[in-house]
Amino acid sequence: MARVVILGSGISGHTAARYLNKSLRKEHEIIMVSPNPNWNWIPSNIWVGVGQMKEEDVTFDLADVYKRKTNIDFRQAKALSIHPEGSKASEKPFVTVEYTLEGKAGEQENIEYDYLINATGPKLNFGATEGLGPDHGHTVSVCTPSHAIEASEKLQSTIEAMRQGKECTIVIGTGHGMCTCQGAAFEYIYNVEHVLKDAGVRDKARIVWLSNEYELGDFGMGGVHIKRGGYITNGKTFAESLMVERNIEWITRAHVSKVEAGKIHYEILDGSTHEIEFDFSMLIPPFAGVGLQAFNKDGGDITSDIFAPNGFMKVDADYTPRPYEEWSARDWPKHYQTPLPIPSPVLENTLVKNPSVCNTLI
Ligand SMILES: Cc1cc2nc3c(=O)[nH]c(=O)nc-3n(C[C@H](O)[C@H](O)[C@H](O)COP(=O)(O)OP(=O)(O)OC[C@H]3O[C@@H](n4cnc5c(N)ncnc54)[C@H](O)[C@@H]3O)c2cc1C
Incomplete structure (x- = not known):
């Protein structure tokens, strides 16, 4: 035995x-x-x-x-x-x-x-980036059911603010240069965009994809090829087309170094540093x-x-x-x-x- x-x-x-x-x-x-x-x-x-x-x-x-x-x-x-x-x-x-x-x-x-x-x-390593994550930070997550419930509640409050006329910035992507689960955030950004449209507030939202990928559509694995309608399209063209069609902006090659209430600090691969303000942000953590x-x-x-x-x-x-x-x-x-x-x-x-x-x- x-x-x-x-x-x-x-x-x-x-x-x-x-x-x-x-x-x-x-x-x-x-x-x-x-x-x-x-x-x-x-x-x-x-x-x-x-x-x-x-x-x-x-x-x-x-x-x-x-x-x-x-x-x-x-x-x-x-x-x-x-x-x-x-x-x-x-x-x-x-x-x-x-x-x-x-x-x-x-x-x-x-x-x-x-x-x-x-x-x-994996352990959800929110601690790798100061201010990242739902427990001790300023961003939400969809990695566990309880995180996702909190994300949904915060999204609803953001939608409510937009209904009252507020213009909001929504940032979705990865919360560290070493993240590996870009696909989850990529799916979530389209869900959010869809929900905003349904709620009639899409025109009030600036939606930004912020990611450590080298190119859009890389997904942390050097890209993909997608067969659709008789065409084989590379992931970069496919992902860029989806975002352009939906008026979603993108920032790639980004390492998020710190998150404060309503503000993300990040560094691009070329060494330049930047900030982006947000009203709602879901950033996937790195894993350990x-x-x-x-x-x-x-x-x-x-x-x-x-x-x-x-x-x-x-x-x-x-x-x-x-x-x-x-x-x-x-x-x-x-x-x-x-x-x-x-x-x-x-x-x-x-x-x-x-x-x-x-x-x-x-
Ligand atoms: C939001 C989201 C969407 C995703 N979507 C996709 C997708 O569409 N397609 C895809 O292929 N992948 C997707 N992934 C990735 C996929 O979920 C993971 O690759 C997969 O869950 C990993 O499986 P696992 O069994 O290794 O780890 P997990 O599923 O995380 O399971 C680990 C288990 O170990 C337990 N555990 C932790 N510590 C200990 C301990 N000390 N002792 C004993 N047990 C312990 C945990 O409680 C858990 O039950 C997604 C991930 C996220 C976060």
Whole structure:
């Protein structure tokens, strides 16, 4: 009998759990450790952020689904550290977790594993830019359902002000030079534009796209080609056309360095610095790993062996910078795995691209 522990029941962790549940024989154990009682279809938060979907449309109760439909043992807890060699007291590798479940909150437990899937996803790193984000800053976010609800409420107040005759500036995009999720903001800006039109206040709004992309339509991955109506169009032409048609301005190659109430400071790649005032702004934060630690058998800290400085787990993909022509499919292995020679595999399942990680166990 083998025990698989999965850390993080987000898009990839939940997918891995369901595949394992379907494919593994019943004598194997699947334990899911995740701090949030709800699953969230994150891409649809952009609809919650304009009031066209409710939180309950984009979430469901994880414990209930696992109990009714699966062989998955759900522990509402967050992982704190990985011990891939075990410890002096335990031969088996384990993770230390801390419960977030009401009535058990703060309790810690060591959970042993034969296989570990790390699917803890990104930490929303608002702290990277002074004044960014909903909790301690001046901008809103659509990264979680509660953020998106707040964004929708603030958008409604801005619409109300425009109905009273106020001219407003709306800035949507990325909140740091190292952001990687431009697509979410790109979708949200069109939702906002549409809602403003519906509310009859589009003529009162200046809408600006502010992004760290090198070119519009880059989406942080060197652009895309879109096949439509018999034409193949590059992302730059496609995105620029969409924005011109809707009278949306754009600023690219921008690193947001600071946000104050109603004012964004940013630097362009050419070194020039600028400011833009806003009435409503949704800026996506940069991402980091969630901050898991790792220890060897003697209790020595091996976090920097297993995790990169940004907190994401090191994997056996080859990300060495080199010219485009020198990249090959082999650089992205089918199963991301820690390259360290540790006794039991730790698999990285961050980002939905890799649910096939489960094949390793079958
Ligand atoms: C607004 C928005 C729209 C998007 N739209 C798209 C889209 O249209 N298409 C697309 O491909 N991608 C989209 N993305 C990106 C996509 O949502 C992410 O790539 C995807 O969610 C990553 O999946 P994941 O499982 O790695 O992380 P997540 O889905 O973030 O899941 C991580 C899980 O780990 C849990 N966790 C965190 N810390 C711990 C811990 N210490 N211990 C245990 N568990 C922990 C979290 O609670 C969560 O359940 C969008 C992102 C955003 C923000």
